[in-house]
Amino acid sequence: MIKITTARKYILATALCLQSIVCLNAQTSTADISSNLSQDSRVDSFSLNSDRGTPSLIKLNSSGATLSLNEVADFLSSNLGFGTETTFVEEATTNSNGLQVTKFQQYTNSIKVEHGVFKSISKNNIVQALTAEYYSLSPSINTIPSLSESAALQLVLDHVGADLYAWEYIQSLGNTPEIAAAYDEIYPKGELVFVDNYLTNVVDPTLAYKFNIYAAEPLSRADIYIDATSGEILLLDATIKHIDANHGKEEIKKEIKPIAKQTYGPMPLVVASGDTRYAGTRSFDTSMDTNGNWVLKGITPSGVENETLSYQGLGGIPLNVPLSQFAVPIADGDGDVLNPETADNNWTAAEHRKDDFSLPYAPVIPVSGMPSVGHNEANNDDVALDAHWGAEIVLNYWKNMHNRSSYDDQGTKVTNYVHYGDAYDNAFWNGTAMTYGDGSYQGGQHPDGSFAPLTSMDVCAHEIGHGVCEFTADLVYQRESGAMNEGFSDIWAAAVEAYVLSEIDGSLNYDPWGIGEQIDERDGGLEPGTPGSRALRWMDDPKSAGDPDSYGGANWIEPECGTPTLANDQCGVHTNSGVLNKWYYLLVTGSGKSFSAGLNKPAADDQISDAGNTYNVQGIGFEKASKIAYMGETMLSPNAKFIEMREASIVAAQVLYGPGSIEEVQTTNAWHAVDIGDAYTVGDPNTISFNESNLQIYSESNTINGCDDSNSYTVYLTAVEVDPATTITLNTAGSTATLGQDYDLSSTTVDFSGSEIQSVQITVYDDAIIEDSETIVLSYIYNGKFYKQEFSISDNDFSPRTGTEPFDLM
Structure with missing residues (x-):
């Protein structure tokens, strides 16, 4: 990761809506992109993808020089420099826990770039981070296929070599309207796209046809990409995803909808x-x-x-x-x-x-x-x-x-x-x-x-x-991205079981850390939770079921295993998922805890990774860990690797719970526990300090609710090894804003003990007075040292217009 530290310049950007299509101009080299981002005062840090040589994560300042949603187009244009032939079209927006994630799909010369996406995560209209998987294509790249769609399809079918395809079977059933509709749904149609050639070790986007091929005998289904010029198969992305109770059996990702035998009237609950x-x-x-x-x-x-x-x-x-x-x-x-x-x-x-x-x-x-x-x-x-x-x-x-x-x-x-x-x-x-x-x-x-x-x-x-x-992430179902695809599904299995135990019935015989513990009878019918009982996978101790709990450690399947196939489990997707599972388990419960009973399981977590790293994780519970996992998944790009999920989840923890929060600390430490990244490092011992990333530009108006007459902001303070416990008193001397009139504090005293994050709320009122910006100064003394942080209130009031032009007062 490249870290940039700049002098802070505090500006206020008008909150407008992001354009649905972002146009970018000018081809730019990796060195130029790095230089541009390093010099942009709004950028906190960024990471480069080693394969593509382009940014995979750009973290923005949450205070000072910030990036608002309406500025994203100009930001991308000035820093990344695509030509006007490349656009990013808004395709989806996810709103959860007060955050907004917006996905933009890349197109070049009006042709979709498969897996080319940008995602922005924003809070109160301020962009906190951008994740990216995008491809630099020459403006003159070939857009005219040499192969016809029908010729390309025949080559794909020759490659699959099935004895019978689903649409052939359906056609044999007759010619009713229902059968015709089913045939039309299944028969493969070619979509012209640019896609990376997965057979090479370099990034080389190629014009290709994309077909979804559904074979009946033997059963299989996949998105298959074929070079529209040479006829070479570039990628086979399996669309079959299952619980993996039996590696020898396939499953269908998209089937024909059944024709109902009964008719129904209105359907009340x-x-x-x-x-x-x-x-x-x-x-x-x-x-x-x-x-x-x-x-x-x-x-x-x-x-x-x-x-x-x-x-x-x-x-x-x-x-x-x-x-x-x-x-x-x-x-x-x-x-x-x-x-x-x-x-x-x-x-x-x-x-x-x-x-x-x-x-x-x-x-x-x-x-x-x-x-x-x-x-x-x-x-x-x-x-x-x-x-x-x-x-x-x-x-x-x-x-x-x-x-x-x-x-x-x-x-x-x-x-x-x-x-x-x-x-x-x-x-x-x-x-x-x-x-x-x-x-x-x-x-x-x-x-x-x-x-x-x-x-x-x-x-x-x-x-x-x-x-x-x-x-959300639309993770390609092979190698590391496929392993995370499986890992996320295990995470939601555990989270839902925990939800049932907490909200519906705590007496049910569920073990959230066992996947399939109720249906796995290879143990002869033992009840879940008894010694020797089995499950498909154990999230608390993946090794006991033959899966890795550390990146690259014991039981790890090499993701670059050759061509991903069903026989090699798409290069270990159901095995390497154990790394994400262990991360989530530690984030929920913490390290060093006793394991539930199960075949081959040790008594407790030993707090030592396969790389020999000693780790210490404090659990934050299912609710917070699941929110972090969900936002991280939503931010990922299709070919993401574990390291990119580490980055995305840390950003999610920062945005959800605050920079330097206990949630960010433990998210980071849980990744260290599975040998991905370092443990979280804190400041000097026996100190209490304002978080540098506290938002320091406040508005009287609420950008979410529009007409509210107040707005609330959180100020975080971080304590490191404070001993003995102490209480600090916040002083507002030096403020030009008036306490009780322009703003209020939730408390003027804050208690600290050990290492922790505490916060106070500042409520800013709209006084309906046209005036200059005002400042709030918070300060305190701890261990003989003076600490201060200033916050600016931007006035949103204006003089009424005069004249004969119609004017609506809202």
Whole structure:
């Protein structure tokens, strides 16, 4: 990291809206970019990506010489210097915890630059940092493909070499409008883009066609990029993301939507009760179909539609079943003589767990497109209640904790499919839906069974987490970026389980640090939390499940492992995720804590990394750690590496909780614990000082609420090894602003003990008087040393206009 220290110049920028398209001009070298940023008084520090030779993170001042949103275009133009052929188009904005993250997609000569993005994080209209993955393309770069789209597609299909593609299977079913719509959705369409050639060791953006290829036999799906001139395959980005219960089974990221067999009227939120497999009796959303049956379809408290359907043990497209029988609703009240049900919207285990496995295991055998009666979890719809309730809770978590509406932050419906395949040992996210297998454990009857039905809460949270990642960081699913993609999904699995224990039912047998601890039956059916019990991954001690807990340490898979494939787990995405998992665990709980019980797990964290670094982390709890992780994920670019997540998460901690805050300190120390970066360093012992980055330009008006007559600001003070405990008294002598009239302090005394961050609030009032700017001076004496910091109040009042021109008073 290159650190710039400049004399502080305090200016006030008018708060305006950022243009939706940023145009940049003039090609600039890496040396020139570094020089420009070093000399810009608004820049605090920046980091250069070693592969691209361009900035990956630019930290801006939060006080003094600052950058407002409306100045970003000029800032990028003057410092980074693209030609006018390059634009950045605003595509998404995320608002959470008082922060705004804005994403800009790069285009050159009106062609999308794949993975080329800028992201700004701002607070009160002041940009705190910019993250970047952008590519310098020559204005004369070729934009005319030599290959036609059809020729390129044929070369891609030759490369995949599948025996059957999904659209071919769909076409064989007939020519109904439903089938035609399904065919159109799946048939690959070429998009012309610039993309880096992933086969070389240099950054060389190339004109390419992008196709999404969905193969049926053998099953696979990926975004495939082919050179539009040479026909060379440049990148295969797998779109399959799963819980990894079985490396040998794939999953579909985006499937055809099923054709409903029932019609529904208005869908009010009707709360039902039911006996779930993993969480006891729970309440969930339902509605009534036209046959008078209650079905698992409704509106969740988060305002998002939620529906659960069944594959009946058959699997889905592209299996050989009629499209109209792709999936069916799950109802209360549609039983038969042997399995009666009462349509009372009370989903009891007696009604919906119909197979108690009292007889030997027998697989479900399709007969005329429907399953026969057999001893199989496909007969048990109590696990469907887990999927339905689980999705509702995950949606509630994202709305309540992060102000996110569904996985895409657009309130999009979530669909859950259960009973996928016969004893299928996996679960997956398909872009808009969850799909769950029933597992091969089969109530303990299968001799080689590994997993119970995969509808546990953490599996649901993990897979929907992939949807969140797609619409935030959109991390490429291979190497380090793919490992973080998996790690974030594990983080949300842990966070949601902790949310349930805290907000819903603390008696549930959840271990947030075990991924799949309820469905992993490789231990012979041991209860979670007992010695010898198993999980897919352990976040508190990744090594016990064969994953690394330190970057480059034991169990680490070399990310540059060659060509990423399913066989090598895309160069270790489900393994190297352990590094991000351990970081998050330490940030939540702190170091040196006892581990929960589990197979091969030691008693406690030893506080020594694989590189031999001794670490000490103080936990900050799930809520704060999750907010930092979420903002960090939102700020990442598609090909980000672990070091870039370190930088993004530290910025997130600074913006959320203040520079030098305990949250920033522990975020930094947790990364040091996994051998990424140094531990946090503090000032001299027995000192108390104002944070240099405190905002020092105040406005009488509130830029968020517009017409409010006051505005509040936080002043941070940092203590280092203060002993004994002391109280300082803040003095306002020398201020030109009047206490009690122009501003108020939340307190004039602050207590300190040891090393900690404390704060006071300054409330600035709009006095409606036209005047010069005023100053607030805060000072104190500690250990015989005088400390002072000044703050300026910028007047926002103006003289009324005169004359005959119409004037609206608002």
